[in-house]
Amino acid sequence: MAYDRVRFLVVQDFLEFKKKHYLPDTPPSQLKKDQDRRFYFHLLQGMVRHQRLLETEIQRRVNKPFHKLQGTVIGILTLGLYQLFFMDKIPVRASIYETVELATPFRLLPQKALINAVMRNLQRDLEKKYSYQVHPLPIRTSHQDWMVERWRQAYSNDDVQSICEANNTFEGITIRPVAPWNTQQLYQMLKEEKVLATPHPIVSQALIVENTSDLLISSVFIKGACYVQDASSQIFLELTQNLWKGFVLDVCAAPGGKAIQIQTAPHVTNLVVNDVSRKRLLQVCQNMQRLQRNPPVFVVSDGRFLPFAAKFDAILLDVPCSSSGTIRKNPHIKWIASESELLSQTTLQKQLLENAARFVKPEGVLVYATCSLEIEENEQQVQKFLEKNPDFIILPFATNTAILDSYRSFVTEKGCYKVIPSSSMMGFFAAVFLHKR
Ligand SMILES: C[S@@+](CC[C@H](N)C(=O)[O-])C[C@H]1O[C@@H](n2cnc3c(N)ncnc32)[C@H](O)[C@@H]1O
Structure with missing residues (x-):
């Protein structure tokens, strides 16, 4: 040939x-x-x-x-x-x-x-x-003009340049060890199977694996010693680990990366794992089986119409979004046809927030998260929610000072968690709302 x-x-x-x-x-x-x-x-x-x-x-x-x-x-x-x-x-x-x-x-x-x-x-x-x-930047880094222009409205010139350049670097997927294994053991086990891993430059427990297919067929992965999770999500889970207690609901849970971690938080008594998609919820099930976890309560429902009579101590709302913080791994997002398509989930996000708030106990928390860089999906959603729900206030991420020192740069003035993409991390945004009474 x-x-x-x-x-x-x-x-x-x-x-x-x-x-x-x-x-x-x-x-x-x-x-x-x-x-x-x-x-x-x-x-x-x-x-x-x-x-x-x-x-x-x-x-x-x-x-x-x-x-x-x-x-x-x-x-x-x-x-x-x-x-x-x-x-x-x-x-x-x-x-x-x-x-x-x-x-x-x-x-x-x-x-x-x-x-x-x-x-x-x-x-x-x-x-x-x-x-x-x-x-010029949009051409040399291959982005649409309107997308770069949007980011210029929201970020400094240096940040926009970093975002555009980071979007073109993807060294490999990031993984974390699953107890009882630690990072060192995970590294060794992967090495024995000739799966090359390198330490993550910021998150000490994380490893970067260049060759995804080698990882996915390795016995290390199959036996559940690790799972795939970007560093920005790993930090988010570290920073929120004290919030997960009592009766916890994950509204948009699939494929389950965060639910899997929340399930092991020491003070969680019950975890309800919900998603609108039965097919995607099955992935959570499979992931939990691989990691040999006891199954939580699975519910298939639209988060805008949650079918619960009880209220929860903590709710995670990791909403569907533009995913513009994940362009490094998903370069097709660069070529979304228009601004309105990019922001097509904002109404749904608002409705999910409004409805989830009804199920938070007094003194409980509602944690809102996206993997988006767009202020309409992040800061503006937070602002609108606070205006409409005066019984909620922001619980700043900075309250957990012990963990925060190494991650301080990811906490915004308003106490939210925000990561812009870099050569080792995806973009991420989160805010914690505390129900005052
Ligand atoms: C960003 S992903 C969640 C990722 C997940 N939290 C994790 O850590 O693996 C968003 C999820 O929201 C789900 N979803 C979309 N619309 C929904 C709705 N109206 N109600 C509940 N879940 C919804 C999608 O099926 C998708 O699984």
Whole structure:
């Protein structure tokens, strides 16, 4: 076979992505070898992550209007340029050859010369030390202008630059050990199975694993010695650990990362795990089984109409949101069509908050969390909730000073917890409301 099968599938799925904005969770079934499956994801995610930059670079290297180029040619060139810019380990000649050869299975033989010319043009520029850093921030980091502009309204210029750059770095998934194992033991066990893990730079118990598929098939994972959780969620759980006591409800619980941790808090007597989706709640069940946990009470209900007669000492509301703090792992979020689509969950979030508040006992807490960077989903929701519910006040995260010293920078002036994405963490926001009476 003259062309590379993995690259062919990558281009095919990239073109699909551009039409439907959908990124597959699993590689195509034709790819049997682990190495091929990894390469497929690496290329596809990289192309989605750097799409705008790559298309800008293609555009400046062809001498006809971009819209006159065939979509498939753009797809092939996006892959080719991605390799030249971002994959140092592939020899340049191999990248050029493989890219040009892709024209064959796509039946684009007459386009070979154009593909070759664009690739060679970039090769020459790179030899002359050309850098894509010449472009303005939204182009060089591949974001839509309106998205960067939104962040500029809410964050300092330095923060916006950090967010955009962090969104393009993803070293691997973050995991935490599950008792009785500790981080050191987890590290050793993974090493014995040749799963490479590195200590997290900020959260001492966390490890970063570059190769997700190796982790997921390791006996360490299967026997429940660890679970996947981003560092920003791990810190959130550390900072809130004293709040989980008595009768606790997790309203939007699936896939269960936080519920699993809350279940082990020493003063929790009952945990009710709720989600609107039965299918997603099954994932919580499976996760708890893997970790050999006693099942909590599972409830399938819409959090806007909770079916309880009793009230709770603590409620977690980890709401559906834009997930714009997770672009590092989910680069497709960059290409959401519009601001209104990005913010499409804000009404639901407000309703979930209003309804959950009715089920908090006096002196109990309601903990609101998102993985969003958008103030409409974070600070503004908090503000509106406090205005409408004078019997609730903010319980500042800073009250737990023993833990806070190393995490102080994540606590806002108003006492909320806020992480902006960095090279080792996803974005996260949380506020704790205390029911006064
Ligand atoms: C951000 S995820 C929760 C993540 C989870 N807390 C964890 O730590 O793994 C949001 C969840 O809210 C659920 N959800 C969406 N709309 C809901 C509703 N109206 N009522 C209850 N749950 C809802 C979704 O099914 C999804 O599982």
